[in-house]
Amino acid sequence: MVSIDVRNAYVDFPIFDAKTRSLKKKVIGKVGGKIGTGSRIPIIEALRDVTISLKEGDRVGLVGHNGAGKSTLLRLLSGIYEPTRGSARVVGKVAPVFDLGVGMDPEISGLENIMIRGLFLGMTRKEMEKRVDDITEFTELGDFLQMPLRTYSTGMRVRLALGIVTSIDPEILILDEGIGAVDAAFMAKARDRLKDLVRRSGLLVFANHSDEFLAEFCDSAIWMDEGEVKQQGSLREVLTAYKGRDPFQNLSPEALERIGQAPVLSGNGGE
Numbered sequence: 001m002v003s004i005d006v007r008n009a010y011v012d013f014p015i016f017d018a019k020t021r022s023l024k025k026k027v028i029g030k031v032g033g034k035i036g037t038g039s040r041i042p043i044i045e046a047l048r049d050v051t052i053s054l055k056e057g058d059r060v061g062l063v064g065h066n067g068a069g070k071s072t073l074l075r076l077l078s079g080i081y082e083p084t085r086g087s088a089r090v091v092g093k094v095a096p097v098f099d100l101g102v103g104m105d106p107e108i109s110g111l112e113n114i115m116i117r118g119l120f121l122g123m124t125r126k127e128m129e130k131r132v133d134d135i136t137e138f139t140e141l142g143d144f145l146q147m148p149l150r151t152y153s154t155g156m157r158v159r160l161a162l163g164i165v166t167s168i169d170p171e172i173l174i175l176d177e178g179i180g181a182v183d184a185a186f187m188a189k190a191r192d193r194l195k196d197l198v199r200r201s202g203l204l205v206f207a208n209h210s211d212e213f214l215a216e217f218c219d220s221a222i223w224m225d226e227g228e229v230k231q232q233g234s235l236r237e238v239l240t241a242y243k244g245r246d247p248f249q250n251l252s253p254e255a256l257e258r259i260g261q262a263p264v265l266s267g268n269g270g271e
Ligand SMILES: Nc1ncnc2c1ncn2[C@@H]1O[C@H](COP(=O)(O)OP(=O)(O)OP(=O)(O)O)[C@@H](O)[C@H]1O
Pocket: 013, 032, 033, 034, 044, 045, 046, 064, 065, 066, 067, 068, 069, 070, 071, 072, 073
């Protein structure tokens, strides 16, 4: 059974080369985490006293302004960051997808990249070998898979990256934005694969700014604000609080059903 248990976690970034004196305390912005000015070195408090507990089957959307701490939280869950204080216990193999292109080597072929990227995402070489045909078919890259990645156009790279990511069987899937940046036409084709990927995942945590994407993949949500968990509950309830209006209010009950959202606002924490 996979699980995530974060208790009173803080992630601080001390900034040694900041022009401390020019930090204007009085200018309060909506965007960005909290900058602590108590010590001589300014510290960006990217996560502050975060406590969350997730279990197998959870499909959680992360929402919040730019700089609210979403990516930092995802990195904490992926083991890329350690908490400065508090704890983050993750049971299960994490497949972290922060940027579709990250982890791809321009000098080796598409085929070799399938292997390397697959290994990075927690698969074995054997498992990836079994998936090559399927990835080839989906990406429509054909013989280009023998060519070095540097010869690919941007769209070709995205196809390959998406083909690989959607072929894995993750215990814990961590998705940060990226996926939403794929062009609409290809996205339509990738949609079913992404849905299948999410279905196969033991647990999903997905940071995104699009209601539509969130609705498609998540049923619950966490709203991050200045590094803190501001609200946690059903997706609809959290989005309504975050946006100040119900983003799904104009949808018919059938449409709500189709995107997997409850027709009435539930107040019970999304279970
Ligand atoms: N490597 C880093 N060094 C210093 N500060 C950082 C670092 N990474 C993030 N931060 C800061 O931590 C805070 C949270 O950033 P984070 O990237 O987690 O936000 P986010 O919610 O993912 O925003 P976005 O929606 O723009 O992706 C921000 O104030 C940011 O400036």
